[in-house]
Amino acid sequence: MDSIGFAPHDHSSCIQDGIAAVDAQCRAEGLQFTPVRRRVLEILLQEHRALGAYEILDRLREEGLGSQPPVAYRALDFLVKNGFAHKIERLNAFIACTHPGESHAPAFLICRACDAVAEAQREPTQGQLGQAARDAGFVIERAVIEAEGLCPKCQHKSAA
Amino acid sequence: MDSIGFAPHDHSSCIQDGIAAVDAQCRAEGLQFTPVRRRVLEILLQEHRALGAYEILDRLREEGLGSQPPVAYRALDFLVKNGFAHKIERLNAFIACTHPGESHAPAFLICRACDAVAEAQREPTQGQLGQAARDAGFVIERAVIEAEGLCPKCQHKSAA
DNA sequence: CGCCCCATGTAATTTTATAACATCACGCGG
DNA sequence: CCGCGTGATGTTATAAAATTACATGGGGCG
Ligand SMILES: [Zn+2]
Ligand SMILES: [Zn+2]
Ligand SMILES: [Zn+2]
Ligand SMILES: [Zn+2]
Numbered sequence: 001m002d003s004i005g006f007a008p009h010d011h012s013s014c015i016q017d018g019i020a021a022v023d024a025q026c027r028a029e030g031l032q033f034t035p036v037r038r039r040v041l042e043i044l045l046q047e048h049r050a051l052g053a054y055e056i057l058d059r060l061r062e063e064g065l066g067s068q069p070p071v072a073y074r075a076l077d078f079l080v081k082n083g084f085a086h087k088i089e090r091l092n093a094f095i096a097c098t099h100p101g102e103s104h105a106p107a108f109l110i111c112r113a114c115d116a117v118a119e120a121q122r123e124p125t126q127g128q129l130g131q132a133a134r135d136a137g138f139v140i141e142r143a144v145i146e147a148e149g150l151c152p153k154c155q156h157k158s159a160a
Numbered sequence: 161m162d163s164i165g166f167a168p169h170d171h172s173s174c175i176q177d178g179i180a181a182v183d184a185q186c187r188a189e190g191l192q193f194t195p196v197r198r199r200v201l202e203i204l205l206q207e208h209r210a211l212g213a214y215e216i217l218d219r220l221r222e223e224g225l226g227s228q229p230p231v232a233y234r235a236l237d238f239l240v241k242n243g244f245a246h247k248i249e250r251l252n253a254f255i256a257c258t259h260p261g262e263s264h265a266p267a268f269l270i271c272r273a274c275d276a277v278a279e280a281q282r283e284p285t286q287g288q289l290g291q292a293a294r295d296a297g298f299v300i301e302r303a304v305i306e307a308e309g310l311c312p313k314c315q316h317k318s319a320a
Numbered sequence: 321c322g323c324c325c326c327a328t329g330t331a332a333t334t335t336t337a338t339a340a341c342a343t344c345a346c347g348c349g350g
Numbered sequence: 351c352c353g354c355g356t357g358a359t360g361t362t363a364t365a366a367a368a369t370t371a372c373a374t375g376g377g378g379c380g
Contacts, residue, residue, distance in 0.1 A: 006296055034327070053367070068330055073368065089249040090304050092336095092367060107289055109298045120292040128287040129267055129307055132280040136166055137312035138269045144250050144306040147289055152297035194358070213336070228361060233337065238358095252336060252367095322380090329374070338365070345358080350351105 006111075006118050006151045014098075015045040021100045022084045031082060036065055040075040041096060044085055049115040050093035088117065090146045095119070107145035113154035166271075166278050166311045174258075175205040181260045182244045191242060196225055200235040201256060204245055209275040210253035248277065250306045255279070267305035273314035 022041060026033035043059055044051060057072040066072070076094050079085035083104050085096050090110065097106070098119045105124040110117050122145065124130065133140050150158065182201060186193040203219055204211060217232040226232070236254050239245035243264050245256050250270065257266070258279045265284040270277050282305065284290065293300050310318065 006298065032327075036328080066329075069368070070330085070370090071328075074328080089306070107292060109293060109296060109300075111298075112301070118296055118298070120289075120296070122288050122292075126288065128282050129280075129305060132267060132282075133269060133307060133309070136269060136278055136280070137315075138166065138271075138278070138307070139309045139315060140269075140307040141272070141309040143308070144304060145289060146249070146304040147293060147298070147300040148303070149293070149299045149301040155297075155299060192358075196359080226360075229337070230339090230361085231359075234358080324379090325377090327375085327377105330372090332370085332372105334367100334369070336365100336367070338363105340363085341361090343358100343360070346356090348354090350353085 006109075006116060006153065014048075015042065018045045018096055018098075018100060025082075025084075025101050029082075031078075036060070036071060037075045037078050039063070039065055040072065041079055041084060044079075044094060044096035048095075049117050050088045050091045050095045050110075052091075052093045056094070086119070088146060089144050090148065105143070108147065109151070110146060110148045111151035111154055112148055113150055113158065116151050118151075166269075166276060166313065174208075175202065178205045178256055178258075178260060185242075185244075185261050189242075191238075196220070196231060197235045197238050199223070199225055200232065201239055201244060204239075204254060204256035208255075209277050210248045210251050210255045210270075212251075212253045216254070246279070248306060249304050250308065265303070268307065269311070270306060270308045271311035271314055272308055273310055273318070276311050278311075 019038065019042060023033055025031075039060065040056055043056055053069065053072045053076060056076070057066070057069060060072060061067045076085065076087075080087055080094070083097060084100050085094050086106055086108070087094050088108060088110065095108075095117050099106075099121060102121070105122045107120045107122050108117055109120065124140065124143070129143065130140070179198065179202060183193055185191075199220065200216055203216055213229065213232045213236060216236070217227070217229060220232060221227045236245065236247075240247055240254070243257060244260050245254050246266055246268070247254050248268060248270065255277050259266075259281060262281070265282045267280045267282050268277055269280065284300065284303065289303065290300070
C-alpha cells in the first residue's frame, strides 16, 4: 500500500500525466472527455487537496464555463463514476485520482492542518475490514476509508 | 473484530441496555443526560440503521420536544462527541453506538438494500491503513471506515 | 431531413448544517 | 437571598451541499 501526496515532487507532471492518462482511457473506452470535464479534472489536479463542488464551480464561472451547480456536479459525477476522481465523504469534497486507470480500492490520509490528501491503494478483501465482513456474512461492494490526522510536515510544525 | 446488527436478537434489550450504559457513564463523568439527549438516543437505538438529523427532528417535533434543527444537531453532537452515537459520513446520518463505553475505533457495514448498519470494532494502528500511514509518516487521529454492500439477508433475497 | 443520444444551460427547490442571539435552570460564593 | 457564571434550550435566520426538472444544442446515422 503506497501513498503519494505528502512528498515533494514534480507537480507539473502530476497534472500533465493525469490529464494524459485520463484522455487515453477515455479514447479507449469511448467516453467523452469534454472541455468542462477536462477543466474540472485540471482544477482538481492542481491541488493535492479536496475541493468542494462550489469551489470548483466558482472557478468555472470565472472562466465562463458554466455557472450553475449541476454543471460542476455533472462533471464530478462523470469523473468519480469512471474512477478519475474521488469523493472524500468526510469533507464533502472531491480530489483527483493519483492512480487513474488502475484497479482501485483507495484509502485517504487527510491532514487536518494543511488539508493535504494522500491516496493509498489497498487490497479490498484483505485486512481487518474484509475479515469483519466475512465474519458477518456481509459482501462489501465499496468502502469509504478516510483517515484524518497530521501529515509529516504539520507534525514538525506543531511540535515546535 | 466482532459485529452485531444483522443477526436476530432481543432488540428490546438493545434499547434498555444502551440507555442504561450511557446513563451510567454520564453519571460517572458528570455529563448531563438530559431529556432531549436521552430521547434522541432512544430514537436511534430503536433502529439498527442510520437516521438523518431531520428525520430525528421530525420525531422530536411530534413529541413536542423541540422543532428547530439546532435541537437535533446539538443532541447528536453531544452523543457523537461522547461516543454514544456515530455519524455515518457516507449517509449524512447517525446511528447509536453498539459498544458504548468501550474504547472505540469503529467500522461500519452498511447494507444498500435494507439500510441496516452493523458496527464492528477495529484495532486502530494495525492493518493496512495503519501500515500505509506509518509508511507515509502520517499520524492518524481518527478514521472513517464505512463499507457498503449487501447483508446476509439481502444477498439471499437478491439471489432468488 | 428526422431522429436519437448525450452533454450542456438554467431555474427552482430540497436537504443538510450552522450562526447568532435570547432565555432558562442550576450551583456556588458572597 | 442575591448576583453571577456555566451549560442547556428555544428560535430566527442563513449558509452550504446536492438534486430535480425542463429547455437547448450538437453529432451520428438511417
Ligand atoms: Zn503533485
Ligand atoms: Zn499537513
Ligand atoms: Zn437490536
Ligand atoms: Zn440488507
